[in-house]
Amino acid sequence: xxxxxxxxxxxxxxxxxxxxxxxxxxxxxxxxxxxxxxxxxxxxxxxxxxxxxxxxxxxxxxxxxxxxxxxxxxxxxxxxxxxxxxxxxxxxxxxxxxxxxxxxxxxxxxxxxxxxxxxxxxxxxxxxxxxxxxxxxxxxxxxxxxxxxxxxxxxxxxxxxxxxxxxxxxxxxxxxxxxxxxxxxxxxxxxxxxxxxxxxxxxxxxxxxxxxxxxxxxxxxxxxxxxxxxxxxxxxxxxxxxxxxxxxxxxxxxxxxxxxxxxxxxxxxxxxxxxxxxxxxxxxxxxxxxxxxxxxxxxxxxxxxxxxxxxxxxxxxxxxxxxxxxxxxxx
Amino acid sequence: xxxxxxxxxxxxxxxxxxxxxxxxxxxxxxxxxxxxxxxxxxxxxxxxxxxxxxxxxxxxxxxxxxxxxxxxxxxxxxxxxxxxxxxxxxxxxxxxxxxxxxxxxxxxxxxxxxxxxxxxxxxxxxxxxxxxxxxxxxxxxxxxxxxxxxxxxxxxxxxxxxxxxxxxxxxxxxxxxxxxxxxxxxxxxxxxxxxxxxxxxxxxxxxxxxxxxxxxxxxxxxxxxxxxxxxxxxxxxxxxxxxxxxxxxxxxxxxxxxxxxxxxxxxxxxxxxxxxxxxxxxxxxxxxxxxxxxxxxxxxxxxxxxxxxxxxxxxxxxxxxxxxxxxxxxxxxxxxxxxxxxxxxxxxxxxxxxxxxxxxxxxxxxxxxxxxxxxxxxxxxxxxxxxxxxxxxxxxxxxxxxxxxxxxxxxxxxxxxxxxxxxxxxxxxxxxxxxxxxxxxxxxxxxxxxxxxxxxxxxxxxxxxxxxxxxxxxxxxxxxxxxxxxxxxxxxxxxxxxxxxxxxxxxxxxxxxxxxxxxxxxxxxxxx
Numbered sequence: 001x002x003x004x005x006x007x008x009x010x011x012x013x014x015x016x017x018x019x020x021x022x023x024x025x026x027x028x029x030x031x032x033x034x035x036x037x038x039x040x041x042x043x044x045x046x047x048x049x050x051x052x053x054x055x056x057x058x059x060x061x062x063x064x065x066x067x068x069x070x071x072x073x074x075x076x077x078x079x080x081x082x083x084x085x086x087x088x089x090x091x092x093x094x095x096x097x098x099x100x101x102x103x104x105x106x107x108x109x110x111x112x113x114x115x116x117x118x119x120x121x122x123x124x125x126x127x128x129x130x131x132x133x134x135x136x137x138x139x140x141x142x143x144x145x146x147x148x149x150x151x152x153x154x155x156x157x158x159x160x161x162x163x164x165x166x167x168x169x170x171x172x173x174x175x176x177x178x179x180x181x182x183x184x185x186x187x188x189x190x191x192x193x194x195x196x197x198x199x200x201x202x203x204x205x206x207x208x209x210x211x212x213x214x215x216x217x218x219x220x221x222x223x224x225x226x227x228x229x230x231x232x233x234x235x236x237x238x239x240x241x242x243x244x245x246x247x248x249x250x251x252x253x254x255x256x257x258x259x260x261x262x263x264x265x266x267x268x269x270x271x272x273x274x275x276x277x278x279x280x281x282x283x284x285x286x287x288x289x290x291x292x293x294x295x296x297x298x299x300x301x302x303x304x305x306x307x308x309x310x311x312x313x314x315x316x317x318x319x320x321x322x323x324x325x326x327x328x329x330x331x
Numbered sequence: 332x333x334x335x336x337x338x339x340x341x342x343x344x345x346x347x348x349x350x351x352x353x354x355x356x357x358x359x360x361x362x363x364x365x366x367x368x369x370x371x372x373x374x375x376x377x378x379x380x381x382x383x384x385x386x387x388x389x390x391x392x393x394x395x396x397x398x399x400x401x402x403x404x405x406x407x408x409x410x411x412x413x414x415x416x417x418x419x420x421x422x423x424x425x426x427x428x429x430x431x432x433x434x435x436x437x438x439x440x441x442x443x444x445x446x447x448x449x450x451x452x453x454x455x456x457x458x459x460x461x462x463x464x465x466x467x468x469x470x471x472x473x474x475x476x477x478x479x480x481x482x483x484x485x486x487x488x489x490x491x492x493x494x495x496x497x498x499x500x501x502x503x504x505x506x507x508x509x510x511x512x513x514x515x516x517x518x519x520x521x522x523x524x525x526x527x528x529x530x531x532x533x534x535x536x537x538x539x540x541x542x543x544x545x546x547x548x549x550x551x552x553x554x555x556x557x558x559x560x561x562x563x564x565x566x567x568x569x570x571x572x573x574x575x576x577x578x579x580x581x582x583x584x585x586x587x588x589x590x591x592x593x594x595x596x597x598x599x600x601x602x603x604x605x606x607x608x609x610x611x612x613x614x615x616x617x618x619x620x621x622x623x624x625x626x627x628x629x630x631x632x633x634x635x636x637x638x639x640x641x642x643x644x645x646x647x648x649x650x651x652x653x654x655x656x657x658x659x660x661x662x663x664x665x666x667x668x669x670x671x672x673x674x675x676x677x678x679x680x681x682x683x684x685x686x687x688x689x690x691x692x693x694x695x696x697x698x699x700x701x702x703x704x705x706x707x708x709x710x711x712x713x714x715x716x717x718x719x720x721x722x723x724x725x726x727x728x729x730x731x732x733x734x735x736x737x738x739x740x741x742x743x744x745x746x747x748x749x750x751x752x753x754x755x756x757x758x759x760x761x762x763x764x765x766x767x768x769x770x771x772x773x774x775x776x777x778x779x780x781x782x783x784x785x786x787x788x789x790x791x792x793x794x795x796x797x798x799x800x801x802x803x804x805x806x807x808x809x810x811x812x813x814x815x816x817x818x819x820x821x822x823x824x825x826x827x828x829x830x831x832x833x834x835x836x837x838x839x840x841x842x843x844x845x846x847x848x849x850x851x852x853x854x855x856x857x858x859x
Contacts, residue, residue, distance in 0.1 A: 078606020086599025
């Protein structure tokens with residue numbers, strides 16, 4: 001439709017309009033001075049940078065509106081560098097815009113496609129080369145080369161094997177054993193039920209031998225939250241209730257969604273919230289997911305007290321803690 | 332000949348006799364580049380990359396990429412005596428004891444944010460103006476590759492300090508790897524050298540962050556720029572600008588001064604931001620330990636939309652035959668981003684298939700003149716923005732006194748409902764703008780001057796627009812929809828008839844337009 005209609009005529013590149021500096025030598029000199037001033041400002045910036053680096057004390061804090069109280073050395077180092085760089089740029093661009101030629105130039109484009117002649121010649125050369133190598137006929141060479149190229153690619157893959165051990169049962173196990181004492185984190189103190197008031201929360205880890213060391217990867221599976229509620233606040237089936245002790249309930253602190261620490265406990269609603277993706281778990285109903293992307297409750301740790309009255313694990317976790325994975329049996 | 336000219340001549344002669352560079356230089360010093368502010372966006376990305384290389388090199392002189400546990404004894408009092416990784420301790424050392432170290436860290440981080448902003452805005456410019464069309468499809472794909480690598484590189488970079496915030500991010504990345512069906516836990520154990528977090532991950536990603544990815548970046552950026560050079564830059568429509576020419580300023584001296592100067596401006600602005608706006612104060616977060624987390628954990632913005640998708644995912648897992656598949660992680664974390672990036676990379680080919688246009692294009696489109704593309708872009712952008720907002724849902728909720736639940740439901744519904752609305756509204760807007768262009772060319776500019784006619788009627792005086800403007804508003808081609816036949820000349824159904832039907836329909840949608848003004852229209856109106 002539009003192709004039949006005549007289009008409006010292209011008036012062509014508009015005539016060049018001269019700048020002040022092109023016509024008036026005074027304006028030209030002024031522009032030159034401006035460029036020089038901009039470059040000089042850059043030098044002042046470098047001086048400020050050197051001064052701040054060498055002489056300003058690390059502990060000098062000054063007040064600046066908007067910024068508030070800031071470290072003077074950091075601020076002036078940065079500002080010095082910023083000015084030193086910025087004004088070089090400003091000078092160069094001002095120079096280009098006022099004093100360098102500003103007449104638009106027209107250059108021609110050429111289609112990307114090669115000339116037909118060149119294409120024909122390329123095909124000829126390629127065919128000649130292929131014929132000379134006689135790839136078409138020597139299928140034995142072709143096949144054996146294909147095989148060895150395929151196989152040689154395996155070696156770098158194989159070399160990556162020692163990047164790490166195989167998972168084995170590691171994702172399913174934690175340091176919690178039957179009778180492992182719960183100790184505070186930080187502090188490593190064993191806990192008696194009486195240490196926890198109703199409504200209180202505590203982060204605990206499994207006790208370790210004197211002088212022992214906890215790897216971060218252990219903490220990443222072992223971290224447990226203790227929460228004490230009034231017994232009647234629980235809505236648990238008898239099996240789950242068995243796992244609590246005098247209103248104290250213990251959950252894995254590692255989110256069943258993506259493994260962040262489920263660190264926020266809201267006392268009024270008795271909800272645990274993971275700050276990463278806002279999965280929300282109801283403590284009174286065995287950490288049932290009531291909101292957010294997590295698909296499973298937090299694993300519950302069965303607890304009781306030992307002979308000395310300290311809280312201990314009744315048994316290890318009865319399911320893997322942390323995020324899901326292919327081999328996890330979640331049924 | 333002055334002495335200086337003689338010296339320059341001798342040097343040039345020496346080089347040219349050994350390289351034959353004069354011929355190439357002669358041609359390319361005069362290379363013409365069109366001028367437009369939006370062509371600076373890619374430059375900002377390039378310059379931020381150079382700033383990243385410079386500041387990053389500085390940081391490597393002190394950074395210790397090790398997860399070996401050390402006890403901090405430095406000038407930052409609150410953390411004294413605390414166990415932490417050597418990576419975190421050396422980051423504190425750079426921040427507090429190396430003079431200018433904090434500034435360089437800030438410059439590195441700000442430049443990374445700027446790098447990603449510039450890439451994304453540059454991509455939007457290229458998309459909405461149709462600069463990806465033939466012959467520039469390869470460069471589009473390289474660009475999408477750079478964007479993807481940029482996200483990965485940025486993530487690895489801010490994971491290096493091993494602070495509580497970044498460690499939480501690594502934990503989430505680990506959970507995504509672990510969620511992969513069949514191979515997940517194996518890949519995770521290989522990546523981390525065992526169980527999360529282990530002591531192998533930071534040293535490994537350090538090599539990737541400072542060597543492997545920057546190397547790939549350099550190679551891709553070089554090809555990206557060489558193609559721009561070789562194919563010559565696109566230009567906006569205007570008087571005298573055709574598909575066969577390029578109108579602008581020569582490389583030497585104008586663009587060398589402007590582009591060189593602009594590098595210093597970008598560097599200066601980055602340094603200024605770094606001086607006045609503190610970013611990623613890792614000393615406040617403390618060292619990483621898997622048992623703790625800081626409230627309001629946020630990734631950097633270019634990861635935020637992914638995190639937002641993960642946050643809004645419904646809690647779905649499949650439990651069967653002793654295996655678990657976490658759809659709540661796989662869909663938002665891998666499948667949706669996979670579809671988005673594949674679609675992005677393939678878009679030039681999809682559009683050319685729909686329009687049937689296989690010709691070269693060097694004149695850019697005004698976005699309104701291709702309503703379908705513009706609307707599609709607006710739709711994708713809306714999707715990403717809703718996801719990004721949800722990535723900060725906790726911050727938004729606390730700032731605006733909303734509940735997390737309100738935010739989450741807004742996003743869950745919004746991500747499905749808002750993008751189609753954005754599509755329809757944008758398409759309508761484009762057509763309205765086309766109509767406005769048509770009115771402008773036909774009836775001229777509204778001068779704001781009212782005239783009272785003898786009859787008492789008021790009319791506004793319209794002034795004809797310049798020939799240049801009229802050309803700019805009407806130079807574009809209006810696409811003609813494809814009409815692929817279902818049957819061939821003998822009335823036999825063609826193979827792929829359904830595909831053709833779909834293609835016809837999409838092509839019609841693509842070709843919707845308000846007819847532009849023709850020379851005849853103008854003549855006609857002059858006679859009135």
